[in-house]
Amino acid sequence: MSIVLAGVAKSHGPVRALSDIDVTIERNTLVALLGPSGCGKSTLLRIIAGFDHADAGLIRIDGSDVSNVPARKRGIGFVAQHYALFPHMTVAQNVGFALDVRGTQREQTARRVAELLALVRLDGYGARLPRELSGGQRQRVALARALAAEPSILLLDEPFAALDLHVRRELRAWLRELHERTHVTTILVTHDADEAMELADRIVLLEDGRIVQTGTPSELYAAPQTPFAMRFFGNANLLQGADHLAVYVRPHEFVVDDRPFAGSLPGVVRRVAALGWRVALDVYTDDGQTVNAEISDVEAQRLEPRPGSRIFLSPRHAHSFAAAS
Amino acid sequence: MTATGTRRPGFGRGAAAIGLAGLLLIVFILAPVAQIVYEAGRSGIGPLLATFADRESQAAIWLTIVAAAIAVAFNAAFGLIAAWTLTKYRFPGKAALQALIDLPLTVSPVVAGLALLLTFGTRSPLGAWFAHHGVPIAFARPGIVIATIFVTFPYVARELIALMSDQGRELEEAAIALGASTWQAFRRVTFPSIRSAFVSGVLLCNARAMGEFGAVAVISGRIRGLTDTVSLQISNLYDDAQIVAAFTLAGTLAAIAIALTFARRLAAHR
Numbered sequence: 001m002s003i004v005l006a007g008v009a010k011s012h013g014p015v016r017a018l019s020d021i022d023v024t025i026e027r028n029t030l031v032a033l034l035g036p037s038g039c040g041k042s043t044l045l046r047i048i049a050g051f052d053h054a055d056a057g058l059i060r061i062d063g064s065d066v067s068n069v070p071a072r073k074r075g076i077g078f079v080a081q082h083y084a085l086f087p088h089m090t091v092a093q094n095v096g097f098a099l100d101v102r103g104t105q106r107e108q109t110a111r112r113v114a115e116l117l118a119l120v121r122l123d124g125y126g127a128r129l130p131r132e133l134s135g136g137q138r139q140r141v142a143l144a145r146a147l148a149a150e151p152s153i154l155l156l157d158e159p160f161a162a163l164d165l166h167v168r169r170e171l172r173a174w175l176r177e178l179h180e181r182t183h184v185t186t187i188l189v190t191h192d193a194d195e196a197m198e199l200a201d202r203i204v205l206l207e208d209g210r211i212v213q214t215g216t217p218s219e220l221y222a223a224p225q226t227p228f229a230m231r232f233f234g235n236a237n238l239l240q241g242a243d244h245l246a247v248y249v250r251p252h253e254f255v256v257d258d259r260p261f262a263g264s265l266p267g268v269v270r271r272v273a274a275l276g277w278r279v280a281l282d283v284y285t286d287d288g289q290t291v292n293a294e295i296s297d298v299e300a301q302r303l304e305p306r307p308g309s310r311i312f313l314s315p316r317h318a319h320s321f322a323a324a325s
Numbered sequence: 326m327t328a329t330g331t332r333r334p335g336f337g338r339g340a341a342a343i344g345l346a347g348l349l350l351i352v353f354i355l356a357p358v359a360q361i362v363y364e365a366g367r368s369g370i371g372p373l374l375a376t377f378a379d380r381e382s383q384a385a386i387w388l389t390i391v392a393a394a395i396a397v398a399f400n401a402a403f404g405l406i407a408a409w410t411l412t413k414y415r416f417p418g419k420a421a422l423q424a425l426i427d428l429p430l431t432v433s434p435v436v437a438g439l440a441l442l443l444t445f446g447t448r449s450p451l452g453a454w455f456a457h458h459g460v461p462i463a464f465a466r467p468g469i470v471i472a473t474i475f476v477t478f479p480y481v482a483r484e485l486i487a488l489m490s491d492q493g494r495e496l497e498e499a500a501i502a503l504g505a506s507t508w509q510a511f512r513r514v515t516f517p518s519i520r521s522a523f524v525s526g527v528l529l530c531n532a533r534a535m536g537e538f539g540a541v542a543v544i545s546g547r548i549r550g551l552t553d554t555v556s557l558q559i560s561n562l563y564d565d566a567q568i569v570a571a572f573t574l575a576g577t578l579a580a581i582a583i584a585l586t587f588a589r590r591l592a593a594h595r
Contacts (some may be wrong), residue, residue, distance in 0.1 A: 027388070051498050074499045084499035088517045098503035149504055 001062040001075075001185050002027045002046065002154040008057030010043055010209075017043045018209045018224045021057065025202075030186040032042050032196035034232070035206035040156055044206075048187065049155050050074050060152065072152075077146030077184070081158040083138045088250035091117070091141050092126035100150035102126045117143040119178070137166040141177075147182070154186040160195065172198055193233050197221065205229055227321050237291050241314070244322060249315040251280065251294040256301050264312035267291065269305045281305055283313065358374040361579055365572035376573040381550040385558035385574075388466065392554065393534035396473040401527050404481025405500075408519075409511070411482075413497060423486070429478045430542035437475055438543025445471065445544070464546030469554060472540040477530045484526035488519055524592040536578060 008021035018040045024030045033041040046052040048059060059066050066074055085094050092113050093100075099109040117123050120140035130138055139159060146154060159175070160168040176199055181184055190196050196203050197217035205212045205220060224230040224240030227238075229244055236248040236311050260266060267285035279300040283291045292312055295303070305311060365373060376382055392590050410416075411423055429437060445452040445462035462468045496518065500510035517522075538556040545552035549561060555574055563573035 049498075049502060049504075070501075071498070072504050072506065075559060076502055078502035080495055080497065080499060082495065086499075086514055086518075097500070097505070097513075101500075101503065101505045101509050145499075145503065218584040 002060075003153065003185065003187070004060040005044075005048075005057070006058040006060075007057065007142065008044070008047065008054045010040075010047060010052065010054050012043075016209050018047075020056070021211060023204055023211065023214065025187065027062075027153075027185050028183040029201040030176075030188065030199060032200035032203045033206060034186045034190055034193060034196040034203050035141055035212075036232075037191055039206040040209040041191075041206050045155050045157055045187060045189045047193045048080050048153075073124055075151050076149035077149070077154045079139075079142045079154070079156045080176050081161055083130075083142035085138055085141055085145070087130055089129075090126060091128050091130065091133070094130065094141055095126075095144045095148055097145060102149065112148060114306050116148055119147070121145040121174075134167075135163050136171060138164065138229075139171060143178070147184070151184065154184045156186065156188045158189055158191070160192075168195075175199060197233070205232065218277065224319060230319055235292060236319075237293075239291070239318070241285070241291065241317050246321045247315075248321070249291075249317070251292045252278070253260055253315055253317040254291075254293040254295075254313045255316050256281070256295050256299065256303065256311060257306075258309070258311060260312050261314070264289075266310070266315045269307055269309040269311050271307060272305050274300075279305070281311070283311055329449065334340050357489060358579055358583070360379055361572055361576050363447040365569065366578040369567050370568045372571050376570040378519055379570065382558055382562075382570065383554045384550045385553050386577075388413060388469065388553070389535055392466070392473045395470050396477050396534045397408045397527060399530045401523070402482050403478070404483075404485055404526060404530075405523070407482045408485035408489050409515070411486055412492075413494055426479050426482050426486075428587070429476050434476055434539030435543055436538065438472055438540035441468065441472055441475060441544050442560075463544055464548065466552060468544040469541050469552060472544045473534050473537055476537050476540050478531060479524065479532045480530035481526035484529070485519055488522045489515075492518065521538050521592045525589045528585045528589045530594065532582050535581060587588050 005021050005023045008018060010018040014193050017214060018287075019043060023031075023277050028029045033044060035041050043052060047054050050066070050069065054067070061074065079158075086097065089097070092110075092218040095116050096109045096113045099112060104112075113126065117126060120143055122137060122140055122144070125133070125137070125141075130141065133141065142161075155164070160171055163171065170194060179199075188196070188199060197220075199325075200217060202215065203217055203220050204214050207228050213220055213229050215223075218227060221233045224233065230236050237251065239247045239249060244308070255261075255264075265285050265287070267283040269281055270284050270290075271282040273280040274297070275294075278294045279297055281293045281295065283293055285291060291313065295305075303309075303311075347398070359360075400508075407422075409419060411419060432440075442463055443449060444467060445455065447453060447456055448463070452461075452463055455467075460467055489494060496514050497510045500514045502505070505513065531558060536556060538560070541554055542557055542560075543559065544552070547553060547557055547561075549558075553561060555578055559571050559574045559578070562574065
């Protein structure tokens with residue numbers, strides 16, 4: 001189902017949580033609401049779910065205004081950050097809950113539960129209690145439960161935040177695969193730019209309750225429209241630019257050499273960190289700036305940078321923004 | 326360092342604290358209870374049974390059971406509703422309501438009894454209205470029920486509020502997103518997660534209801550065989566120097582209290 005938000009605004013007392021939110025989410029896509037904590041992304045998700053009400057604006061699901069439709073009738077599946085599994089129910093009872101409250105016949109529910117447990121690769125876990133599962137397994141139970149009543153929209157609130165790094169990676173790939181298979185329109189809330197880039201078809205970047213930029217992951221990475229967007233997708237050096245321009249350069253976008261070249265900035269290496277296939281250099285330039293540059297391990301073998309080495313660098317590619325006055 | 330060579334730091338002080346707590350427990354709790362049982366039983370089974378055969382005592386026991394049952398039922402329902410509204414919703418006046426629930430714990434029961442007497446006494450309009458319609462409250466059984474409800478008001482609510490505010494709304498929201506109605510969310514998700522706290526609160530409320538003296542003493546008018554509860558009857562018997570009968574009833578109350586205490590522990594461990 002497509003989702004349209006028009007002019008959505010929300011305040012918590014005197015605090016503006018969301019202002020002027022206009023977004024269109026196409027059906028069958030996976031969209032990430034991305035931003036730092038406190039940017040309003042979770043509030044926005046809760047408004048779409050129907051747990052919170054917007055002070056202003058419209059929410060349309062598949063063309064019809066749902067502002068007065070209660071959460072239970074919106075046809076959504078919701079996965080909370082800490083999964084909110086019912087602790088006194090078994091995995092099977094949790095997964096079957098949505099069908100149970102609809103009065104579905106027991107055999108039919110059992111069949112659907114088995115199907116869903118297979119989908120999330122937890123066959124045989126039906127009789128366990130949530131507390132007997134690992135974090136990653138609980139996460140998958142929460143997803144299976146949310147999918148049970150065949151929601152038209154799946155809402156995921158920081159679904160991987162509480163998991164170990166390697167479980168998180170595995171589950172991300174699995175979620176993407178699940179989305180390819182089910183094609184349920186999905187909104188994912190995350191503060192992790194990598195996660196958003198890996199999973200989402202489109203990213204909605206939020207800052208202080210406002211949308212900063214919307215686009216595909218590569219659009220946001222390649223053409224950030226503000227310094228905030230620039231910094232949110234990886235490190236960026238702020239260099240002294242011409243008047244009223246803020247010039248940002250990503251660490252890997254420097255040409256680095258041990259000899260001066262046309263337009264190069266001379267400096268001294270302060271610190272060298274080998275990060276596997278790339279090597280990070282902290283450089284203190286002669287004009288007094290500290291720059292973080294990254295070179296490949298092959299280049300590092302050629303240049304052999306050490307703390308104290310003379311080095312010359314020049315941005316291969318830079319992003320300029322009109323400086324905020 | 327080997328495990329056997331280590332000594333837990335502060336163990337000596339810990340042992341002293343445990344010893345002191347044990348001593349206080351014996352002096353202030355176990356000894357008085359044992360004394361009650363001893364006094365009740367030392368003249369043998371005959372006088373003991375005679376106490377239960379006495380009409381005044383029977384009336385007192387019956388009144389206590391009925392008043393406690395009504396108070397517990399009322400406060401269990403009220404406690405659930407209050408805890409649910411206070412922890413799952415935001416509304417103006419919430420803090421005031423929360424403070425109000427605790428009031429019966431801090432107000433002296435005698436003061437509470439007097440306040441109820443002023444509100445429901447025959448000279449107050451409300452009391453007069455009830456009396457006129459055939460339900461006198463002061464110096465009558467309904468007054469005892471109301472006083473008992475008042476004093477035991479906070480027990481279920483408090484126990485649930487503490488737990489439910491920790492739980493937040495996550496589980497209910499999950500249930501509602503899955504299509505449950507508010508009632509289904511309460512019955513299938515909220516209640517099972519608070520069941521043992523609820524049972525514990527109900528048992529505590531019941532123990533307190535059966536033992537109430539001050540508030541009931543004021544509003545009941547202490548009419549023997551009519552408005553005297555077990556607690557009031559014990560005081561009557563003691564004043565009449567009917568020591569065995571007094572201790573028999575006291576022992577009965579104590580036995581119920583002990584049973585309820587252990588039942589609460591059982592509920593908590595489930």
